[in-house]
Amino acid sequence: MALATPALGGRTAGDVVRANLTKSQRDVPGLLALIALLTSVLVTILVLFTLIGTILVDAVPFLRDRGGSFVTRTIGSNPDVIGLWPGLYGSFIIGLGVIVIAFPLGIAAAVYLEEYAKPTRFTRFVQINIRNLAGVPAVVYGVLGFTIFAGWLGGLTGGKTVIAAALTLAVLVLPIVMITSMEAIRAVPQGIRDAGYGVGASRWETIRDHVLSYAAPGILTGTVLSLARALGEAAPLIVVGALAGGVGLLPETSLDGKFTALPMLIYGWSGQPTDADNRWQFSNSAAAASVILLALVLFFNFAAILLRNRYERTRTGS
Amino acid sequence: MAIANGVSTVADHTDTESSSTVSTTTRPEVRNVSEVSLSTTAQTADSPDDSAPTVYDIEDLGVYYGDFKAVRDATLTIRQHEITAFIGPSGCGKTTVLRCLNRMNDFIDTARVEGTVLYHGVDLYDPKVNSTEVRRRIGMVFQKPNPFPKSIYDNVAYGPRIAGMKKKSELDGVVEKALRGAALWDEVHNRLDASGMSLSGGQQQRLCIARAIAVDPEVILMDEPCSSLDPIATSRIEELMQEIKREYTIVIVTHNMQQAARVSDRTAFFITEINKESDRRTGVLVEFNPTEKIFSNPDDERTEQYVTGRFG
């Protein structure tokens, strides 16, 4: 057994304690762990920047050269002259559909579940349904949209049209809108409701004037995020019959004909072979469309983050 | 006997201190309970011994949270094998001072300490001091029982293990000793694999005490250890404190004045001073005296008002 206490010699007890307490602070496992964690964070950030960077490198010279014509022209087989106007148009209609259909429906459902529903088995069942819907892969929503919106309701939507696509994506983000709105409404303090009832307001008036206005920033955050999600989805659009922006086909910008959307163009253009005769390649137009889609999606994401941060600050009262 | 140095050295300097002359003998690494209790005359609550060696010399301690000064000018001496109680109204900074004694305040970003906290003559806030070593020697029991979501055995063995003790047989011995020391062994010895969270509140708190003493610290800091317990569990913990003070030095924060009177040797009484201009509340140490004196014949009028329940 090794000596635990060295012969103290002329030292005082304090010296011994000091020697123990001032042991080397070097912490090798701690340092290694920190390095590993930092590495994972840095790799993640680096990959994200590389992703955005390479897209920009492919897109910026192309966008410089093509300028506004890339935005206003239609799709086709030659990247030197094509444009993404039909994609913008399709994405716009889809965004509109989400706003008009998913937002009110989702918020209304959240109001019911948080403000009206009693905690019955049925309410639980509805909530579980919503949670499960949120986890259904996007492509499966495409199957739903194909059957219901392009098939059964074909008379109304015109079949595989942008209307059917907008309905499909509205339905896809509906559970997200419901869940985030429920969370926002749940965070409203009881006192806010009591204040409404206290002045003799009806239940609906209280919800409208007090609860919803208090929960508005949280609800808005969720809806903005779901809008971003809808704009970026391509898989359900493929199934509902959106054009992939490949060679030849020129969809009109109509509500009842062939259609496409920004992510569909990126998908279609990314798969095209290179053609040495052209000045620009489809990879450039795909990158350029990605930049525009990313700008839109990131704009909405940042808006949501800013909203949330402001919301958190006002709620914590500092 | 291969207990890690971090643990054993605590025992060494404890003995060194208690014999008050510096000895040059080598002694076994794990302290034998009976040996220690022989070497130290147990104090009775009535007559603390002023010649007992000091563990802490705290001078002009002030603590800030950001630019809010939570405590100012606390000066007191904590002696070995005594129980020192901190009492005072809520928010007067008892917890804050207690957490300075093992640098637990390090984990609050805004906390800043001024003045000196000498531990055996070593300034705990000296930049050279390794705060992890400090906490290894100065254990803590918290207000709310906080067992790890691990088995009873693993809760107690956690400290020795991280101090480097690996052998199962040794760990078994330490766990048993700590659980016996915390008066929990009889209740749990046949279900050491059960989760620590499955115990009752009082048992959980004793488990936390066992966890703290398993690393054989010199000092145990207790922040209202009984506040979430019923009277029976409380009295068990109080008895326990009386038993283990032969081996450890205990500082306890309590809201319960009877508890302070019952268990402690010395008492520090804090109050909150309200600054009229800034409306800020700063804790001040009003009086530090033997418990008997605090409760029978205090120096400060405010202390008397507080202990007789005529305060605020």
Add this chain to the structure above:
Amino acid sequence: MRGVFLGAALTAVVLSALILYTLFKGTFDFFRAIEWDFATLADSGWYPRSSRFDLRTIVIGSIVVSLIAMLVAVPLGLGTAIYLAEYASRRVRRIVKPIVEVLAGMPSVAVGFFAVYVIAPDLVSRVFDPRQPKNMLVAGLGIGLLVIPIMASVCEDALAAVPGSLREASYGVGAKKVTTVFQVVLPAAVSGIVAAFIISASRAIGETMVATMAAGAVDTAVYKGFSPLEPGMTMTAAMTNAVGGSDQAAAEAPFKVLFFVGFLLFMVTLLLNTIGDRYVQRVRQKY
């Protein structure tokens, strides 16, 4: 008013019912189209136009791609979560967290573009020299990127749910930060981390665009073992590949298989999400 709101909430139930009905009905139609000849589901290779729907091919494709994605996302996502929850100062958090959220909002086609034009030629082809630039490894890496933020955010929630008193207890017996994090906080958060893992796996399996764009198989594929350097077809890519062709073809098996694979995909992800949810609930109940 109440009735209107109730109606809105019921759309969730209606939607679930419609999804189930669509998938069941479509699957039934598919079986009829292949004349209940289940041997085609174990035939060699995925050749829909010649009525060979070898499930093994697409299931293994999904497994290989998702496994690679998880190999990327689990360490990076968990590491990021631990760093953000336990180490990062408030200032660093304020910068890093939005960056991770940007990744979370990244459209999968943009990642697909990145996989096709950067990961495939500049990373995988350089390092491994595969037979063709697009393969399951490329798709797996791309999907991994998409899954990192999901892993990170669910894990971070789990770590944040571990009460500070446990960390204090650990520090109180003289544990270092690294010991506290890895021996107390992580074990205490384990059910949340399991949940993160399962939910991430579900996302990886359901991710469609990157698999369609970068896994390499077009229309047909054949199971050639587990090598990620081979082109492969995932279940999701089999679905997007089934679409297309003329409207007349919509009645035939090569198209109807869309519903059958969709049904399988739905079941797998539902199962995983349900298990994942269980674990999330467990975290909530514990503290």
